[in-house]
Amino acid sequence: MKILVIDDSGVQRKMIISIIRQAGFNNEILEAGNGNQGIEKLGTNHTEICLILCDWNMPELSGIEFIAAVGQIPVLCEIPLIMVTTEGTDAKMAEARSKHPKLAGYVAKPFTPDQLKAAITPYVK
């Protein structure tokens, strides 16, 4: 199964992938630089994706817009989705959960490797 990482920062995607590998997961990783690219990747791979990690602030289509779109589509909203973002306030977390009621997790940046590993481990297949 594949993991989809959506973040406009190439450095952040590299860090997240490094932590996924450190955790011992060898899944194929799909990368997207914004919400639009995330939707493209999801469109062609959704049956093979076990987890989506998504940033909030991105150009073109933001993370909050991406999760709102995905949250409305029955087959897609079942894919575990964890937001990984600098928007770490309770208000932002509540906003994200209102857009995607089945949100699997919310990791605030800066996170430690152990924090991200703990968030993703239940969902990686």
Added chain:
Amino acid sequence: MELDIIDVFTGSLRAVHRALISMSGKKVDEMPYIAKQEGSSFMVLAPDNTFSSVILFEHSKSVPPVKGALVVYMSKFNVINLFGDSLGFTADSSKTEMADACGELCNLVLGGFKSDMAKQGYGEIEISTPHNYVDAVSEVLPLQTKHRYYMSFASGKDPLISVTIGIGNA
């Protein structure tokens, strides 16, 4: 609630520690070298082989609104030293990638700072995207500061990164 410089200073201190651990897995000494700076103009000033990254922020709920800037400076040597393991940087890595890493560190510092300020009851702080500089730079930012601090973070005797933070009124 007006942004208090002590809260800004201590918040940014905590944020730098957390951001460095997040990106590099490495800790720096608890207390940096700190210098309060005088003067109202705020500059980004760095020599060659340095990566600098600036983020502007604003707290519109302060009366009057408060604007600020945070600048992170890292030498090429320390980008490799800190991020060689986590991001695979070597002496041959592109300067653009290294500048992106410095920008991302700056972004993480401000992200942590934002969350810290929100927990202290200040509400939302708006932050810009990082503006990255490679090598020598001498640029005045559009900000007149009332308070400005320079912090240099080290691990033992080895300086690793320096940060300047300033706030003033919009």
